[in-house]
Amino acid sequence: MSNEYRIALAGNPNTGKSTLFNALTGLRQHTGNWAGKTVSLALGTVQHKDKTFNLIDLPGTYSLFSNSTDEEVARNYIVFEKPDVTVVVLDATSLERNFNLALQVLEMTTNVVICINLIDVAEEQGIQINERLLTNRLGVPVIKISARNKKGFPMLLDTIDRIVTGVIECNPVQVSYPAEIEAKIKIIEPKVREFVGDQLSARWVSLRLLDGDETLLNEISNRVVAGGGLENEYSKALC
Structure with a gap:
């Protein structure tokens, strides 16, 4: 059984997604084009316990409705390449706006981690986030981090590890429409x-x-x- 897993990072622009990618992968990264598109994807590796997580930093997008090349590349990677886990990075100070993308990802794939970044900034602004309540309502793990300060990284990596090994079973909430x-x-x-x-x-x-x-x-x-x-x-x- 392979101990290598593909982990996609998705998120709106300016959520700190690439900061998280850089902090996790350090110098173990490179870039490459995907699926014949001109958009470059940053690729890197993280060693955790006995596993190698191959991280793919998808283009920052506000939605996955294929209104642009970036949206199409991000959507197609999640849907057709089927990463082992998709980490959706949200800005803790703008959750309502960011959740639009998160809910779209939850409709597309099962193994998802909601990663709430900039938690230190949110706390400075008096914003309190109950990650346990969100986990229960969304049906997937919700982790609070500060990519800039590398806060919450062990919990994030352990959660990814528990998903790929089957310890955590994700059951994303189903959005109801009219x-x-x-x-x-x-x-x-x-x-x-x-x-x-x-x-x-x-x-x-x-x-x-x-x-x-x-x-x-x-x-x-x-x-x-x-x-x-x-x-x-x-x-x-x-x-």
């Missing part, structure tokens, strides 16, 4: 599952079809369903 949208998901989802199986979240793909995401449809056709197959479901979703 009744009309949920009704359409209920119709589309079984058909989508016939095409994607357990390779992708059928519910998430259904949501993206309802939103008219043609770029995702093309990616699925190229990567998952050779020769297409979801075009009819896409057409139905737009009706």
Whole structure:
């Protein structure tokens, strides 16, 4: 059994995501392009206990709706490359704004850690964050850190370790949408599952079809369903 695991770092710009990446990997990093895109990804390694965590610093984005190359690269890496764990870095002083991206990631993949950075700045501003309550409500571990001061790193790495070894089982919360949208998901989802199986979240793909995401449809056709197959479901979703 391999002791190497891929850990993706996602987050809004200016959340300290790259600061965390640099602090964890030090000089053990390099850059490379991915999936034929011009966007460079920073890659680095962290040794923890008997394991090697290969970190991928995804482009900073406010959403994963493929409205830009950065969003498309970040989304496609999480969905199609299937990292062992996705760490979503949030700014402790702007949680409400940052949670938009976090909830999107929770719809896309299961093994997620919510990493609340800048906790020292938040505490200076009198902001108190109950990570245990958030963990219970989100269904995934929530860890508070200060990347600048390297505070909380042992807990973060131990949590990643416990996820990849199966000690922690993540059960991300399912976001509920208005009744009309949920009704359409209920119709589309079984058909989508016939095409994607357990390779992708059928519910998430259904949501993206309802939103008219043609770029995702093309990616699925190229990567998952050779020769297409979801075009009819896409057409139905737009009706």
